[in-house]
Amino acid sequence: MKGECAVELRKFSxxxxxxxxxxxxxxxxxxxxxxxxxxxxxxxxxxxxVGWVDRLTETLAEEKLRWVxxxxxxxxxxxxxxxxxxxxxxxxxADVVIALGGGSPMDAxxxxxxxxxxxGSIHDYEGANRIQRPLPPMVFIPxxxxxxxxxxxxxxxxxVRRKVKMSIISRSLVPNISIIDPLLLQTKTKxxxxxxxxxxxxxxxxxxxxxxxxxxxxxxSLQAIRLIFExxxxxxxxxxxxxxxxxxxxxxAAAMAFSNAGLGADHALAHSLGGxxxxxxxxxxxxxxxxxxxxxLRECVEKMANIGEVILNKKIRPREAMALAGIEKLSEYCESxxxxxxxxxxxxDPCRLPELCKxxxxxxxxxxxxxxxxAEDLLRICEEAW
Numbered sequence: 001m002k003g004e005c006a007v008e009l010r011k012f013s014x015x016x017x018x019x020x021x022x023x024x025x026x027x028x029x030x031x032x033x034x035x036x037x038x039x040x041x042x043x044x045x046x047x048x049x050v051g052w053v054d055r056l057t058e059t060l061a062e063e064k065l066r067w068v069x070x071x072x073x074x075x076x077x078x079x080x081x082x083x084x085x086x087x088x089x090x091x092x093x094a095d096v097v098i099a100l101g102g103g104s105p106m107d108a109x110x111x112x113x114x115x116x117x118x119x120g121s122i123h124d125y126e127g128a129n130r131i132q133r134p135l136p137p138m139v140f141i142p143x144x145x146x147x148x149x150x151x152x153x154x155x156x157x158x159x160v161r162r163k164v165k166m167s168i169i170s171r172s173l174v175p176n177i178s179i180i181d182p183l184l185l186q187t188k189t190k191x192x193x194x195x196x197x198x199x200x201x202x203x204x205x206x207x208x209x210x211x212x213x214x215x216x217x218x219x220x221s222l223q224a225i226r227l228i229f230e231x232x233x234x235x236x237x238x239x240x241x242x243x244x245x246x247x248x249x250x251x252x253a254a255a256m257a258f259s260n261a262g263l264g265a266d267h268a269l270a271h272s273l274g275g276x277x278x279x280x281x282x283x284x285x286x287x288x289x290x291x292x293x294x295x296x297l298r299e300c301v302e303k304m305a306n307i308g309e310v311i312l313n314k315k316i317r318p319r320e321a322m323a324l325a326g327i328e329k330l331s332e333y334c335e336s337x338x339x340x341x342x343x344x345x346x347x348x349d350p351c352r353l354p355e356l357c358k359x360x361x362x363x364x365x366x367x368x369x370x371x372x373x374x375a376e377d378l379l380r381i382c383e384e385a386w
Contacts, residue, residue: 028059034137039067040094042109050187082111089116103147110155128169138175145247146196148255150178165271182245195282200251202285207258210368217261224254262368266292272360286334291384299371343385
């Protein structure tokens with residue numbers, strides 16, 4: 001209306017969250033509350049082996065619910081697995097989706113729910129805001145403290161033919177309920193705890209400096225960074241349940257942030273690496289995150305300095321020195337975890353880097369990176385990481 005002041009609008013989308021030790025036991029009750037009669041359960045053989053799938057189905061039996069189980073999932077879930085799952089979902093006339101696992105089962109479950117309800121192929125929905133119809137109700141139970149798929153608007157599926165990890169982004173992909181039970185982390189290997197923790201750290205850092213970050217997301221980002229630096233090493237050394245719970249809290253905070261603020265060049269490149277080389281997503285960030293932060297620094301000195309303060313727990317003047325010290329400490333921290341620290345440990349041939357960078361240009365995560373990046377810029381980042 002004439003004379004009205006311009007108002008900046010913000011939105012913050014998250015599911016209902018049930019957090020705490022032993023909260024898995026509420027899964028059946030949550031499904032029933034969402035109208036379930038026959039549940040489509042998505043998980044993987046690893047979680048079957050350690051007994052968590054049985055625990056889940058016990059809660060469904062207690063509510064006298066029927067279920068169909070789908071476990072044809074690998075790390076970096078494939079498009080054909082999603083299509084197969086969607087066909088089974090429709091054949092079995094399921095009505096609620098429950099995903100139990102890390103990012104792969106949860107992303108696959110989102111893809112299955114999407115194709116089953118909206119039709120077509122999963123490829124039709126690549127990009128942002130292309131979903132037209134509601135998805136079936138979803139209850140997600142993360143078994144790691146990292147991916148954040150149980151809270152977010154993101155779904156990442158590998159297009160096998162193109163060797164591309166497709167980013168699908170829509171408010172429709174936010175699950176109805178997230179059940180976060182830190183007890184599930186007790187059966188994770190050291191490498192999976194590291195990969196998940198560093199993934200959550202990358203989510204927190206990239207969402208904090210994102211072009212569309214807000215006060216609501218910034219608070220969650222900084223909290224996640226602090227908790228990861230305080231508790232990841234102790235969790236690896238002691239497997240203390242308290243430390244594992246703090247990592248779950250950090251992952252939840254980081255997911256709240258990046259679902260609403262987006263990510264950046266680190267994730268754009270990581271998705272391309274996953275598509276081309278089938279890499280474990282979380283172990284790409286120690287290689288790429290520090291050089292991406294150095295590239296972005298000139299556009300967000302104050303925010304990078306704030307990150308440095310949290311990492312180092314002290315202040316340095318001037319602010320650019322504070323930011324650089326934080327990035328250097330992050331590099332040292334990643335090296336101390338004894339995981340990949342050079343891109344040459346992941347990519348077999350440097351001649352493939354230009355192709356990798358051109359592919360990353362099409363990733364939706366690059367849209368919210370604080371500094372515009374060309375293929376040549378991304379290539380320089382990769383060369384620094386080499």
